[in-house]
Amino acid sequence: MSYRYKLFHLKDPYKLEGTDDLFVKAMKENCLYQYQHCPDYKRILDSFHFDINSLKTIDDLASLPFIPTLYFKHHELYSMPKKRMIVKATSSGTSSGIKSKIGFNAGSLLLAFAMVRKIFAYHHIWSLKPTHFIIFGYEPKRTNQTAISKTGYGFTFTAPPLSKDYAIRYVDGKYQVDLENIKNKLIKYSKGKAPVRTLGFPAYTYFLLRDMKEQGIFLKMPKGSLITIGGGWKQFYAEQIDKKAFYALVKEVLDIDEDHIVEFFGAVEHPILYTDCKAHHFHIPVYGRVIIRDVNTLKPVPNGKMGIINLLTPLVKSVPLLSICTDDIGILHDEKCECGLNTPYLEIVGRVGLSDIKTCTAGAEDLLKEMKI
Amino acid sequence: MILYHGEILNNSLQDKIIASLGDELNNTLAKGYFPSPFEVLEAIKVIYQEVINHKYDNIILPLLKQYDIPESMFVHYASLFSPESLKRKVEIELGDYLNLPSKLDNSTIRERYPLGVLFHIAAGNVDGLPSYSVIEGLLSGNINLLKLPSGDNGLSIMILKRLIDVNPRLKDFIYVFDVPSTEVSSIKKLADLSDAIAVWGGDLVNKAVREFADIKTKIISWGHKVSFAYVDNYVSDDELKALMHSLASSEQLLCSSVQGIYLDTDSLDELSAFAKRCFDIISKENLKLKPSPIAAKGKNALLFYNEILERKSAKGLYLDNGVSVIVKEDYELEASWQFRNLWIKRLPHEKIVSVLKKNHDHLQSVGLSVKKENISVIQNLLAQAGLSRITKLDQTSRMIIGEAHDGVYPLKVYSRIVEKDISKL
Numbered sequence: 001m002s003y004r005y006k007l008f009h010l011k012d013p014y015k016l017e018g019t020d021d022l023f024v025k026a027m028k029e030n031c032l033y034q035y036q037h038c039p040d041y042k043r044i045l046d047s048f049h050f051d052i053n054s055l056k057t058i059d060d061l062a063s064l065p066f067i068p069t070l071y072f073k074h075h076e077l078y079s080m081p082k083k084r085m086i087v088k089a090t091s092s093g094t095s096s097g098i099k100s101k102i103g104f105n106a107g108s109l110l111l112a113f114a115m116v117r118k119i120f121a122y123h124h125i126w127s128l129k130p131t132h133f134i135i136f137g138y139e140p141k142r143t144n145q146t147a148i149s150k151t152g153y154g155f156t157f158t159a160p161p162l163s164k165d166y167a168i169r170y171v172d173g174k175y176q177v178d179l180e181n182i183k184n185k186l187i188k189y190s191k192g193k194a195p196v197r198t199l200g201f202p203a204y205t206y207f208l209l210r211d212m213k214e215q216g217i218f219l220k221m222p223k224g225s226l227i228t229i230g231g232g233w234k235q236f237y238a239e240q241i242d243k244k245a246f247y248a249l250v251k252e253v254l255d256i257d258e259d260h261i262v263e264f265f266g267a268v269e270h271p272i273l274y275t276d277c278k279a280h281h282f283h284i285p286v287y288g289r290v291i292i293r294d295v296n297t298l299k300p301v302p303n304g305k306m307g308i309i310n311l312l313t314p315l316v317k318s319v320p321l322l323s324i325c326t327d328d329i330g331i332l333h334d335e336k337c338e339c340g341l342n343t344p345y346l347e348i349v350g351r352v353g354l355s356d357i358k359t360c361t362a363g364a365e366d367l368l369k370e371m372k373i
Numbered sequence: 374m375i376l377y378h379g380e381i382l383n384n385s386l387q388d389k390i391i392a393s394l395g396d397e398l399n400n401t402l403a404k405g406y407f408p409s410p411f412e413v414l415e416a417i418k419v420i421y422q423e424v425i426n427h428k429y430d431n432i433i434l435p436l437l438k439q440y441d442i443p444e445s446m447f448v449h450y451a452s453l454f455s456p457e458s459l460k461r462k463v464e465i466e467l468g469d470y471l472n473l474p475s476k477l478d479n480s481t482i483r484e485r486y487p488l489g490v491l492f493h494i495a496a497g498n499v500d501g502l503p504s505y506s507v508i509e510g511l512l513s514g515n516i517n518l519l520k521l522p523s524g525d526n527g528l529s530i531m532i533l534k535r536l537i538d539v540n541p542r543l544k545d546f547i548y549v550f551d552v553p554s555t556e557v558s559s560i561k562k563l564a565d566l567s568d569a570i571a572v573w574g575g576d577l578v579n580k581a582v583r584e585f586a587d588i589k590t591k592i593i594s595w596g597h598k599v600s601f602a603y604v605d606n607y608v609s610d611d612e613l614k615a616l617m618h619s620l621a622s623s624e625q626l627l628c629s630s631v632q633g634i635y636l637d638t639d640s641l642d643e644l645s646a647f648a649k650r651c652f653d654i655i656s657k658e659n660l661k662l663k664p665s666p667i668a669a670k671g672k673n674a675l676l677f678y679n680e681i682l683e684r685k686s687a688k689g690l691y692l693d694n695g696v697s698v699i700v701k702e703d704y705e706l707e708a709s710w711q712f713r714n715l716w717i718k719r720l721p722h723e724k725i726v727s728v729l730k731k732n733h734d735h736l737q738s739v740g741l742s743v744k745k746e747n748i749s750v751i752q753n754l755l756a757q758a759g760l761s762r763i764t765k766l767d768q769t770s771r772m773i774i775g776e777a778h779d780g781v782y783p784l785k786v787y788s789r790i791v792e793k794d795i796s797k798l
Contacts, residue, residue: 068675068678068682295695329671352672
């Protein structure tokens with residue numbers, strides 16, 4: 001039995017204590033595989049004169065050369081034939097428009113399912129109650145390979161689905177945003193008894209709820225309804241909306257309490273499921289580790305300090321995703337959490353690159369983006 | 374918010390106003406009046422006095438704080454808008470046009486007229502810039518339609534409203550619309566009503582405008598430009614230190630900001646030695662300066678690391694405390710990563726024209742430092758390649774009253790000459 005298998009079949013997804021040794025062994029095992037099967041990865045490790053045998057303790061993982069997500073946008077790194085990758089996914093390309101292409105083999109997917117099963121169980125996401133699903137995202141299409149569309153579809157299996165509605169529908173060969181339809185469905189479902197579950201970018205959810213509030217539409221969603229959000233708050237930076245304001249809006253418009261709002265965090269280049277606790281903290285599960293790196297030196301900084309988020313996991317075998325660096329800035333907290341978990345939790349502060357900085361032409365470039373020419 | 378006949382109105386009235394705007398503009402033109410530059414200057418004088426007497430501190434001071442601009446710098450830039458400065462701008466830019474009408478021959482006189490209706494699609498990178506674009510249009514007597522950039526903070530509309538309050542005759546010459554760029558049909562309507570469109574944006578924006586603008590509408594493009602430094606090995610340590618201050622003050626976000634340094638050589642060894650020397654000097658100098666924002670540093674650190682992966686080596690790459698230097702072996706002009714990142718390339722002066730000429734539409738300023746006997750020759754080569762401003766190494770973003778904008782005078786560009794037969798008069 002591989003160390004990876006053992007790690008992803010640990011009973012408690014948040015009992016980090018005592019798992020460091022297994023985590024390092026699983027990382028080393030996968031690292032060796034990648035080194036032997038992915039020539040580009042081998043070249044990267046060699047260019048840093050990295051010796052895989054130096055991976056002995058959890059602290060040694062900081063010296064494993066990481067790959068920025070930016071690199072995946074320009075290079076396809078595969079460690080096995082493409083035909084073995086039964087699921088292919090891309091990032092959403094929100095910051096640059098260029099997408100990372102990642103493929104997942106069956107073994108990696110099975111481990112991922114084991115992880116999802118346990119994390120959803122811990123957070124009481126599984127339900128046997130027939131449910132209406134509303135996805136603030138893309139209607140699935142074979143041609144749409146974004147991870148966000150795949151996870152949106154996957155989410156509709158967390159309870160027996162009575163209906164599935166998508167905010168971005170595929171009509172006449174192209175995608176169209178149709179929030180009006182979602183609003184009407186919410187109104188309709190609020191009159192029934194079956195709970196409703198939503199998933200999607202917080203911004204879309206927020207904009208719809210804000211419009212409903214402006215239109216004086218205030219609903220009482222059936223008991224057990226759940227608002228889940230994922231894909232980051234980056235669209236919110238310009239709006240200056242904080243999470244508390246979002247929770248208050250959900251309560252006001254849909255009458256759903258804060259403890260029924262769940263947020264997910266993950267990336268196609270790091271497919272570990274981070275789910276916020278009742279205090280809305282992303283605790284680190286046993287399947288991954290997080291290193292925060294200094295913005296000047298890229299060296300690890302102590303917990304509590306802000307820096308670039310480096311995510312590590314041995315989950316995927318088909319692509320060397322062992323240690324990747326996102327373009328998010330965050331803080332790893334050690335403070336005791338009111339939810340009772342004592343593993344560190346990750347706070348995502350923003351993105352590198354300053355979304356609010358405008359160059360000489362940026363203002364006018366808005367025109368282009370909005371016109372989609 | 375929109376500004377229509379000197380009144381600030383709700384956006385909901387916009388479509389109705391745009392629908393009937395054509396007739397109104399024609400009526401204004403048919404009255405035969407357009408403001409003279411000196412009439413506009415009189416109105417600006419009043420607002421300038423109000424600004425320096427702190428009437429607008431409640432708006433200006435928070436903006437300075439937000440963008441971390443020292444008040445002394447604001448006072449300096451504000452002086453560029455003093456009546457004396459703008460009068461000088463008018464005199465230099467319009468030049469001999471100010472002496473019109475004048476005789477062309479015994480039966481013909483020449484007279485200056487505005488282009489007519491100017492549609493400004495302004496960038497939002499500098500607060501108040503959209504109003505500056507409109508003021509240039511007004512100084513040349515045009516009717517101005519302004520599309521506010523998204524995220525505009527209201528400063529432009531406030532300035533223009535005040536201008537009309539001071540001189541109500543200007544109300545028929547200033548219209549501000551808050552049209553989202555998604556409303557292509559409204560933008561096209563405004564473009565169709567205009568004689569010229571002043572666009573502040575890059576190639577892609579210009580391309581987009583060309584696609585919706587009618588063939589008869591003139592497009593006047595301001596930007597996007599790239600600036601750089603050109604040096605030889607005689608460049609002093611002090612000059613490089615001064616350059617570092619200039620990089621930090623604009624974070625290389627302006628069209629006039631130095632993006633990289635060309636060294637007058639074709640030797641890669643000389644290039645490497647210079648890059649090392651340059652980095653040692655500027656990285657030390659950087660420690661004396663206020664650091665870049667953390668997100669900018671993070672972005673450049675990741676780009677730097679990615680460059681190491683791409684190049685398969687760290688040779689020719691330098692990074693310390695948010696300053697980075699990237700040695701490149703090609704000659705091509707390009708933008709940097711900004712926020713204190715410089716590329717360093719070789720470019721023997723004999724190749725200046727052949728390398729840079731193909732970018733002629735993007736060239737703006739060059740900070741020059743070469744040995745004295747080569748200055749004239751190299752200045753001439755840079756000008757022939759298409760550069761429009763040649764300054765000291767650290768002075769590419771300096772502003773001088775009366776200087777040209779990207780090599781031309783806007784007030785002249787916004788004007789036209791009409792010849793009239795007077796033999797029967």
